[in-house]
Amino acid sequence: MSAKDRGNPAAFLIGAVLILLSAASLIFILLPKDQENGYTADIYQNGNLIASISLDEVREPYRFTVTGDGDCSNEIEIRPGSIGIISANCPDKLCVLQGFISDSRLPITCLPNRVVILLRPNKDNELEITPDIITY
């Protein structure tokens, strides 16, 4: 890298944008996500919500299978406080490798079968301030 390159404003700008993006992503990934009220697992298939399970209310682990068009099938296990895909017929099995999730940081996605499991923090209804009336 010569001194001339270093003075290139385009390079400086691109480098700065990339560093900023990396830093922002890193902060977002490492940011702790405290949630006292537990999570609700939303299971989507092809964008449709097919099941919604409050993980705090689960006492005994249980399994069920999500099937879709084209022989898609994902076996999901629900445990108290966590959820995961334990077997699937997709080729790469990334969804199984991801194991069990217990916070909303990263959803489990099976792209070939278009299944997404997302954890949503349980809302404490007491704390939620809902207006009685809105005037304009």
Place this chain on the structure above:
Amino acid sequence: MKLKRLTTLALYVTLSLAVYAVESAIPPLVPIPGIKLGLSNIITLILLHHFSLRETALVLTARILLSTLLFGQFMSFFYSLSGGALSLLAMFLTCRLLHSKMVFLTGAVGGLTHNLGQLLTAFALTATPGVLSYLPFLVLSGILTGLFTGFTAAFTDKYLLPHMGRDDFSSSSSS
């Protein structure tokens, strides 16, 4: 297109396909869909430096078609194509802005935009806004793996290509 040029491009398709094959033999590093090294991008970066955008796009499209046929599944075609097209365009612009210097920056831009294109496709295909929570992971991994492929491409260009008869085509590097 001259026969020699066509043959050279075909060789590059073979080369990037071989690199892709080696990469697909590596088990996934992180169990997050979309995170991979993207080693074929090394070839794309070298091509962008020495060939026109049209020729690079030709090699890339051929590579994506063949890799889907040989190793992939039907769905991966759309992910590869959207990521490939977006990153090729972004890398072309970056490459011109930087006058083909500091290839690692072009690589990082390519990795980033490739993952963004894939995420948008995943969003369109699954129709679930939840997949967007992968964004920070994909942004970070795209930039890091892109830096790696960028450095690799720069070193390949500097030390390896001169021994491969680069003079044959470098005369028409301006496009």
